[in-house]
Amino acid sequence: MTALRYAASDTAVLVxxxxxxxxxxxxxxxxFTVQPIMFVLLFAYVFGGAIDTPGFDYVDFLMxxxxxQTMSFGGFVTALSLAxxxxxxxxxxxxxxxxxxxxxxxxxxxxxxxxxxxSLAIMVTVGLIIGxxxxxxxxxxxxxxxxxxxxxxxFSWIFALFGLIASSPESAQALGFVIIFPxxxxxxxxxxxxxxxxxxxxxxxxxxxxxxxxxxxALWLDAPAGNSIWGAIAWSAGITAVAAPLAxxxxxxxxxx
Amino acid sequence: xxxxxxxxxxxxRKSYGDVVALDGIDLCAPQGxxxxxxxxxxxxxxxAVRILTTLLPPDGGxxxxxxxxxxxxxxxxxxxxxxxxxxxxxxxxxxxKENLEMVGRLYHLGRARSRARAQDLLARFDLLEAxxxxxxxxxxxxxxxxxxxxxxxxxxxxxxxxxxxxxxxxRSRLGMWATIEDCVAAGTTVLLTTQYLDEADRLxxxxxxxxxxxxxxxxxxxxxxxxxxxxxxxIALEDRSDADTAIAALADLGDGRPTCEEGxxxxxxxxxxxxxxxxxxxxxxxxxxxxxVTVRRPTLDDVFMVLTGHAAEEEGTEERGREEALA
Numbered sequence: 001m002t003a004l005r006y007a008a009s010d011t012a013v014l015v016x017x018x019x020x021x022x023x024x025x026x027x028x029x030x031x032f033t034v035q036p037i038m039f040v041l042l043f044a045y046v047f048g049g050a051i052d053t054p055g056f057d058y059v060d061f062l063m064x065x066x067x068x069q070t071m072s073f074g075g076f077v078t079a080l081s082l083a084x085x086x087x088x089x090x091x092x093x094x095x096x097x098x099x100x101x102x103x104x105x106x107x108x109x110x111x112x113x114x115x116x117x118x119s120l121a122i123m124v125t126v127g128l129i130i131g132x133x134x135x136x137x138x139x140x141x142x143x144x145x146x147x148x149x150x151x152x153x154x155f156s157w158i159f160a161l162f163g164l165i166a167s168s169p170e171s172a173q174a175l176g177f178v179i180i181f182p183x184x185x186x187x188x189x190x191x192x193x194x195x196x197x198x199x200x201x202x203x204x205x206x207x208x209x210x211x212x213x214x215x216x217x218a219l220w221l222d223a224p225a226g227n228s229i230w231g232a233i234a235w236s237a238g239i240t241a242v243a244a245p246l247a248x249x250x251x252x253x254x255x256x257x
Numbered sequence: 258x259x260x261x262x263x264x265x266x267x268x269x270r271k272s273y274g275d276v277v278a279l280d281g282i283d284l285c286a287p288q289g290x291x292x293x294x295x296x297x298x299x300x301x302x303x304x305a306v307r308i309l310t311t312l313l314p315p316d317g318g319x320x321x322x323x324x325x326x327x328x329x330x331x332x333x334x335x336x337x338x339x340x341x342x343x344x345x346x347x348x349x350x351x352x353x354k355e356n357l358e359m360v361g362r363l364y365h366l367g368r369a370r371s372r373a374r375a376q377d378l379l380a381r382f383d384l385l386e387a388x389x390x391x392x393x394x395x396x397x398x399x400x401x402x403x404x405x406x407x408x409x410x411x412x413x414x415x416x417x418x419x420x421x422x423x424x425x426x427x428r429s430r431l432g433m434w435a436t437i438e439d440c441v442a443a444g445t446t447v448l449l450t451t452q453y454l455d456e457a458d459r460l461x462x463x464x465x466x467x468x469x470x471x472x473x474x475x476x477x478x479x480x481x482x483x484x485x486x487x488x489x490x491x492i493a494l495e496d497r498s499d500a501d502t503a504i505a506a507l508a509d510l511g512d513g514r515p516t517c518e519e520g521x522x523x524x525x526x527x528x529x530x531x532x533x534x535x536x537x538x539x540x541x542x543x544x545x546x547x548x549x550v551t552v553r554r555p556t557l558d559d560v561f562m563v564l565t566g567h568a569a570e571e572e573g574t575e576e577r578g579r580e581e582a583l584a
Binding site: 013016017020021025089092093094095096098099255256 | 307310311312313332333335336338339340342343344345346347348349350351355359360362363364365391407
């Protein structure tokens with residue numbers, strides 16, 4: 001019991017640390033606030049006119065996709081920060097302290113949930129201003145928010161693993177972009193899957209990212225759900241269940257070079 | 258079993274791939290003393306510190322710190338040690354005070370005590386005024402002091418300092434030494450690694466000289482200096498043909514017969530007082546013209562030359578490169 005209580009309090013101390021840092025790093029603050037606004041506006045007005053989305057206005061079609069993409073990249077900060085902590089010797093210090101082995105990573109990924117909430121609120125607001133409208137009950141809207149945060153949390157653990165594997169913050173960034181970025185695009189997030197060539201279409205349909213975006217459209221736009229909602233929850237839980245233990249085990253052995 | 262030894266390691270081994278970082282090393286430090294690990298880059302000092310602070314498991318051998326096994330009782334041991342590494346591991350986006358409070362909370366001191374300890378340490382380390390400023394605005398010396406303060410938050414029984422003054426300017430270095438001496442006076446056992454003989458000499462009760470993962474010599478600073486030889490006077494002659502006259506003039510000045518090679522006269526001296534003036538006076542009387550007079554102290558290189566027959570740096574640089582590549 002004591003161990004569990006310490007793990008919780010250690011994690012809380014590190015969440016606090018990570019949140020304190022944000023307003024002091026203007027570049028981070030911009031990535032949580034200005035960048036999501038920019039993406040919504042760019043996609044809605046630059047691509048919106050050219051992409052045909054039967055049954056939906058493009059803004060309605062776009063919002064679940066762009067939000068899901070932003071959530072999945074919320075964990076970017078985790079990769080950068082962990083790689084930086086590693087480089088600066090902070091991970092050595094943390095590992096020499098009598099704190100829970102999971103706390104540094106959980107403190108990081110939970111801080112991402114907080115910043116994701118901020119980005120999510122900003123994006124929905126911008127969406128509503130430019131014509132997005134929910135076709136959902138309050139419960140469905142809330143369920144969508146919950147699903148987005150859960151999905152973002154899962155990706156944060158993948159980024160945590162990247163941050164610990166990478167030899168520098170720069171390579172953590174490159175690793176994240178090369179692996180995650182294409183996955184978010186080859187999906188139903190921005191265009192109807194049917195518009196892609198056959199090979200890509202197959203990938204896009206199996207892509208967990210599409211499952212999550214489809215679930216969001218079911219929750220917020222009353223699109224047919226199929227198995228997508230349970231599928232999205234299962235993917236989020238599954239990714240966390242695999243990536244979190246891998247990241248923690250990596251952390252236990254991590255030393256500054 | 259460990260009695261009054263705060264640090265006790267025997268036969269520690271660690272390899273990174275093919276590179277042997279520690280090749281069976283024995284260390285011990287009684288409570289309240291300072292053990293200095295002296296060696297060039299890549300000698301294995303940092304690896305030893307990492308094993309003793311539970312960051313790395315050894316491949317072989319065993320070690321106890323504060324009576325606890327560094328592998329089997331690692332989790333308990335962490336509450337009894339403090340580590341200040343080579344990097345000044347502070348969060349630059351937090352203030353000095355926030356850094357110390359965070360570390361206090363992570364040592365499970367509780368909110369109120371963490372705050373009180375942070376305040377004490379900021380005052381003690383001359384950081385009180387800078388306490389509410391972000392650490393990224395600190396100078397190198399201030400960062401190191403903050404880092405050392407963080408290592409002391411929980412008043413650890415054993416303090417590990419990995420090259421605490423590397424990269425500091427001379428003034429900050431002196432300040433750091435005084436601070437470390439204060440910690441020792443308060444009864445903390447310290448293990449300190451350094452590349453500088455004068456640092457080990459000033460701070461350590463016993464020194465272990467480390468080379469290629471082995472302890473090649475161990476003793477008090479005086480014992481070690483006796484093996485290497487003390488200071489010497491180095492006098493550059495204007496005219497090499499004066500060598501014999503100069504040696505004769507200074508024969509009974511130091512505590513050993515002067516030698517001369519290529520116009521460079523070396524006179525071993527145990528006590529420096531007055532020898533420079535005296536040597537200049539005598540050479541002047543003997544009508545020997547000189548270019549330069551300096552007092553030389555043995556350096557790490559001299560220690561290595563005497564103990565191993567090879568220079569410290571060339572070997573070290575290469576090993577460090579390999580160690581970094583594989584770590």
